[in-house]
Amino acid sequence: MNQTLSKCRLLSKIDSPKDLKKLTVEELVALSDELRDYIIDTIQITGGHLAPSLGVVDLTIALHTVFNTPEDKLVWDVGHQAYGHKILTGRKEDIRNIRQYGGISGFCKIAESEYDAFGAGHASTSISAALGLASARNLAGRNERVVAIIGDGSLTGGLAYEGLDNVDKIKGQFLVILNDNRMSISRNVGAMANYLTRIVTHPKYLKFKTRVWNSLSYLPSGGNIARKAGRKLLESLKNILAPGIVFEEFGFRYYGPIDGHDIGQLITTLNRIKDFKYPVFLHVITQKGKGLASAENDPTKYHGISPKSPDIPLEKPTSSIPPFLKVLGETSCEIAEKNDKAVFITAAMADGTGLVEYSKKFPKRYFDVGIAEGHAVTFAAGLAVAGYRPVVAIYSTFLQRAYDHIIHDVALQNLPVIFVLDRAGLVGEDGPTHHGVFDLSYLTSIPEMIVTAPRNGTEFRNLLFTAFQQDQHPFAIRYPKEQCVVFDNSQEPKIYPIGKWEILKKGSEVAIISVGILSNAALDAVSILQKRGIDPTIVHARFVKPIDHELLDELERMHRWIFTVEENSLIGGFGSTISRILLEMQSPVKLVTLGIPDEFIEQGAREILIVKLGLDAEGIARSIVASIGKPTSKK
Secondary structure (H helix, E strand, C coil): CHHHHHCCCCCHHHHHHHHHHHHHHHHHHHHHHHHHHHHHHHHHCCCCHHHHHHHHHHHHHHHHHHHHCCCEEEEEECCCCCCCHHHHHHHCCCHHCCCCCCCCCCCECCCCCCCCCCCCCCCCHHHHHHHHHHHHHHHHCCCCCEEEEEHHHHHHHHHHHHHHHHHHHHHCCEEEEEEEEECCCEEEECCCHHHHHHHHHCCCHHHHHHHHHHHHHCHHHHHHHHHHHHHHHHHHHHHHHHHHHHHCCCCCCEEEEEEECCCHHHHHHHHCCCCCCEEEEEEEECCCCCCCCCHHCCCCCCCCCCCCCCCCCCCCCCCCCCHHHHHHHHHHHHHHHHHHEEEECCCCCCCHHHHHHHHHHHHHHHHEEECCCHHHHHHHHHHHHCCCEEEEEHHHHHHHHHHHHHHHHCCCCCCCCCCEEEEEEECCCCHCCCEECCCCHHHHCCCEEECCCCHHHHHHHHHHHHHHHHCCCCCEEEEEEEECCCCCCCCCCCCCCCCCCCEEECCCCCEEEEEECCCHHHHHHHHHHHHCCCCCCEEEHHHHHHECCHHHHHHHHHEEEEEEEEEEECCCHHHHHHHHHHHHCCCEEEEEEEEEEECCCCCCCCCHHHHCCCCCHHHHHHHHHHHHHHCCCCC
């Protein structure tokens, strides 16, 4: 047992949720303090999502005390709020390796534990998934309880409402708990956030409703007329005093809001409503970052923190070279100052995409649409039709959710919407739900789409200006969660000819065509290869679509081997495109594609994953040497 856990008198004795049922409420309150301390101490070493998990510690304890998990199903939305859930369900030692290579996931994962009823790394999925579990229960004639725990930020996502809209089809027990902390990663925006705030400020209706209905329930059978009158009275007052009645219109019986940090009240309430044979919506108010003053004061900063242990790979040290997101932040302001039609859009990720400064300088041309990626894309399409130049800044993995919108609303109409995809490639500790390794596959398959990948910050800036220079096609720029090696904004931006690649180094026999920052790794591989008698040509394919056919033809004529290198799935990726073209040319050149294999890559530090997949300089050189054996004669 680790030293931190040994200090936890109660937590050290909790091996499963069954142990919680032996404790008094006072002991559960003490346990919540220990659990928070353990999460804080552990996550400060490993890194991870700190503030979200701290906010639901009390709710987590109450849920596992009241419900009989894993028979009863808890479906956590997103999953990064479930660290306490993991600890209480037999993973308190494993939590020390959370999000590390070979360790447990930072999100719920079915394969990891029988207590993880459904896996999720993206938001707004819990209600739909829980409805599926509840329907399966009904079909099978079982009686387990099903609970969805969704954050208020996730209620900005359309999928949540698609689930809510189907609640009336469920018979029997079904509970949705709204964890309302007024935060996504950044502070929530939009009508629903304001709506929930109004509920919190109008609790009197709920007390009034309970008193009236309880009084009417004591009337004899002849009191039906009074009950009907009471119902009409409630209907007339509900919209004045309790805007939360909207959830009842969806088919729920609404309860709350209640204090999400009062374990006694949580347990009492859950025990009262857990076996109701109809859908119930429980509104719980929590404080994101609860128990850590710095996290309470700045929950955005402490939403996710970096590791501090010397035994765990750290993010690269801060230097004068910024990460790509900072380049976007500075360049967005630069562009907006020169172009009054420039509009920037994000989906609840102002901090994550680097647009905070832009949002302050140009608030009228900045739109945070919440966790609504599909809406962001179609909204941008509308702006483009009206003559504006919208930039949609969304993580690669999250843009997957808007695929149909990209095709139907943007590309089919050939609108000049600009997409900037942060976290393209391997993101590291967040793992397979967040790796952005499919965007080249899903974007290059779309007609009219221009797809690019810079290898440094200066090039990223130039590509942004290039995107604004052309207004004939949608334009995508993908870049990783990484520092950008070089960034110089002191010069006038360079406008690139669409579809042209760049020869970084001329060689013979072997050509390496690489995408994005892996072009830097390809360059680093040169010295290793030269020691083996191989002198490669290095080509940076900053345009993944359209292909530079002229240069590809030249490479095909002058080299015997072509290697493609990309931080994307090999299925449908850049290498796949080159393979198709060479096949159509009936070229004798030998092609080897390096990239992400046809599997989901686990979590771990980005540096570790790149090495494991052979996409670092050593790995690229090793693959080339293994493929060609030794230098070959010229064609």
